């Protein structure tokens with residue numbers, strides 16, 4: 591028996607990097623996968639690949655920073671699959687780096703809008719549905735930068751710390767409702783988000799990031815997907831409100 595057989599799994603930011611790896615891992619465990627992401631030329635190709643694993647895969651175009659679009663996306667999942675069993679709120683952006691004094695209000699609001707408000711928008715509508723069902727699992731994508739800081743990314747660091755607070759608050763509110771809510775804190779993972787730093791021109795930055803991890807390498811998306819499957823299934827049935835560090839030892843230093 592596969593671990594997510596007949597379960598509906600909702601994944602934001604599922605067309606790339608960590609979210610995409612989690613979508614394939616869930617489908618391989620038997621899940622009906624709904625990928626929620628911005629409009630992209632990649633969507634039909636990725637859904638076709640997913641359908642070869644499980645024919646019940648759909649794409650929903652949605653900007654998670656938009657409250658109403660998220661509500662419509664969740665309604666679409668319910669009307670298609672009748673339930674929402676697991677939600678991975680993963681969509682996120684890096685944002686333009688700068689010190690706080692040099693940061694524009696626009697840059698701040700953009701990152702908070704996607705990375706923090708986006709998580710609230712999803713949780714609000716997911717929890718309404720999961721409360722009606724009397725069960726569910728939510729996993730929010732935070733970061734090592736939800737537990738410590740780096741200079742130059744205060745918007746990102748604030749959002750990722752906020753996600754841990756939201757996760758813990760919600761876990762307390764729904765602990766007796768058979769709804770578990772946890773977060774994942776990845777170290778630096780080799781994905782398109784990180785590659786926006788353009789490693790081909792800045793090999794020194796990549797080496798610097800590698801050196802920050804005691805395991806002396808970046809992580810890969812499949813290593814995050816393994817943690818996601820653990821938190822999504824009954825393998826973690828007594829775990830709620832935690833944040834799972836998958837970081838090659840970054841945070842223990």
Ligand SMILES: NC(=O)c1ccc[n+]([C@@H]2O[C@H](COP(=O)([O-])OP(=O)(O)OC[C@H]3O[C@@H](n4cnc5c(N)ncnc54)[C@H](O)[C@@H]3O)[C@@H](O)[C@H]2O)c1
Nearest residue numbers: 603606607608628653654680681682733776778779781783
């Ligand atoms: N890569 C890393 O090193 C790393 C480390 C820690 C945490 N994270 C977090 O993991 C998550 C996934 O990151 P990734 O590295 O896979 O990035 P990625 O850029 O490869 O994928 C992010 C996905 O989110 C989607 N997205 C962006 N804005 C959106 C919006 N407004 N609405 C809907 N979808 C949107 C993108 O289209 C993309 O498909 C993010 O929340 C990120 O902050 C990444």
